[in-house]
Amino acid sequence: MRGVKRFGVREKLSPRYIGPFEVLERVGAVAYRLALPPKLAGVHDVFHVSNLRKYVHDSEHVMFYDPPDLQEDLSYEEFPAMIIAREVRKLRNREIPYVKIRSTDHDDREATWELEETMKVHYPHLFEEMC
Structure with a gap:
């Protein structure tokens, strides 16, 4: 992201x-x-x-x-600051987890939904804070 x-x-x-x-x-x-x-x-x-x-x-x-x-x-450059929500979108055969990311210098209204898997690879520190 x-x-x-x-x-x-x-x-x-x-x-x-x-x-x-x-x-x-x-x-x-x-x-x-x-x-x-x-x-x-x-x-x-x-x-x-x-x-x-x-x-x-x-x-x-x-x-x-x-x-x-x-x-x-x-x-x-902009960096994700924190995860503010999680959601699992269900398709016919699978479930896709998403996270709502708030970026630096932005408020929650401008947060975006990103694939959880992609965010874990690029920004693992965001998920350490949630545990």
Whole structure:
């Protein structure tokens, strides 16, 4: 399940939103230029309004932004953090065990079902915690 994720490409376990970032200006009718940090210097700074979410300010809400370690090709590595559920799917002649995996920097809503056998081979430490 460990994989390399590209910024902006919708893949399994890719983050939906990062930020918040300051809006510098409106570009056209439906696009905005954002003030991105130096770590995202290779990313185009103009985004369509459908890719943005409004931030509702709350004086008690403190935002900690810890950007992923982006590599030169704007990709980053992700690792499974823990198993949050198990399930056995039954077919006609066999049963296939699955585990629900939560990845690093993601919450339970973005967890995915993976084959238990594959996860045991690649990440045995996750199953040691369950015993």
